[in-house]
Amino acid sequence: MLDLEKKSILITGGTGSLGKALTNHILNKYPTVKKLVIFSRDEQKQFQMAQEYPFQDYPQVRFFIGDIRDYDRVKRALKGIDYVIHAAAMKHVPIAEYNPMECVKTNILGAENIINACLETDVQRVVALSTDKAAAPINLYGATKLASDKLFVAANNITGWNPIKFSVVRYGNVMGSNGSVIPFFLEKKKDGVLPITDPSMTRFNISLQGGVDMVMHALENAWGGEIFVPKIPSYKITDVAEAIGPECEKPVIGIRPGEKIHEEMITSSDSYYTYDLGKYYTILPATHKWNKEDFIKEFNAKRVEPGFQYNSGENDNWESVEDLRKHIKTHVDPTFEI
Structure with a gap:
């Protein structure tokens, strides 16, 4: 079992939806x-989050302004750090297409x-x-994240004597995360x-807690170089709309630049390196320092x-539509009427 005591x-990206959920989980499960x-x-999000975790009640929490583009600032922040969860990213597809x-x-x-x-500090484990x-x-955001995945997987090949382990978790739409479709539909319902976008569009669905659980699983179990993929349900975009606003108009406006009708998490080319672990799949690296058997x-x-x-x-x-309504009330908006 993972022991985070001491x-x-x-x-990184700790003020985002998943960063905040991870913070809450870690402080509740590992108060020491x-x-x-x-x-x-x-800074505004950091200021707001600091109100939720005031120093007098959470002296172990630190708020560190910095940009992952700034190597010196990143290195300074990592001094004395054991584990890194890398959640910072530019993730909005249209914005990435316009600002490549x-x-x-x-x-x-x-x-x-x-x-x-x-690699230059004493970090032991990294989950990206x-x-x-x-x-x-098919879009720039996805291409940059694929490149990022490749970098983190390959990083295990250049560690030398350093026992650090890098791994990746890959999952679909996080229910209720900033910029995702459910909060968008909840807001548009008022109009x-x-x-x-397209009546046949589908997406994978995972709760914030499901995303947190995956990160913690990788942090505890990764040997180095794995890409962990959860077994999660899909939903139809039309069912999400029906769950949120059955009485609403639902005009078809066409897909946005860089969007797919369906999303993949494991391609047929990945299958030759993919293993079923029960709750998760994992795509193993082509080269690794440990014994595959x-x-x-x-x-x-x-x-x-x-x-x-x-x-x-x-x-x-x-x-189902009913499942989605229950999830929205549980994970997104407690005031949502089923």
Whole structure:
């Protein structure tokens, strides 16, 4: 079992939806954690989050203004840190398409800064957050996150004597996260119109707690270089609209630049390196410093069939309209009427 007692943890992008959920989880489950550093560049969000975790009640929490593009600042922040959870990213698809180099600087060069700074300090484990859009990407955001994934996986090859382990978690839409479709529809419901991009569109669905659990699983169990993928349900965008506003108009407006109809998390090309761990899949690195047979035995891992792919449109697990309503009330808006 993961023991965070007397450990120091840093979360990049710590003021985001998942960063805040991770902070809450860690402080509740591991109250003796030595230090929890919230690293982000948004001073207003840091100010607001600091009101929730005042120093007199949470002396182990530190708020550290910084940008992952700034190597020196990253390295300074990592002094004395044991574990890093890398959640900082530019993630909005249309914004990334319009501002491509800004996305590259944050998602790729920022990842490189995290890796190099971790190798130069005493960090023991790093878990980087990915996205389903990194699998067979068609937009810049997905392409930068694929590059980021590759950097973190390959980082294990240059550690030398350093026992540090880098791993990645990849999952779909986090229910209720900033900028996601459910909060957007809840807001648009007030106008009586829920715009549908494409009636056949599907997405994977995971709760914030599910995302947190995945990160903690990787932090505890990674051997170095794995990309962990959860087994989660899909939903149809039309069912989300029906769950939130059955009485609303639902005009079809067409997909945005860089969007897919269905998302993938494991491509058929990935299948040759993919193993079923029970609750999760894992894509193993092509080269690794550990014995694969030992890994298979340790986790009772079963290799998937060649050509296997994990696609939101071909999932065998689906959220119903009623399921979605219950999830929205539980995970997004307690005032939502079922």
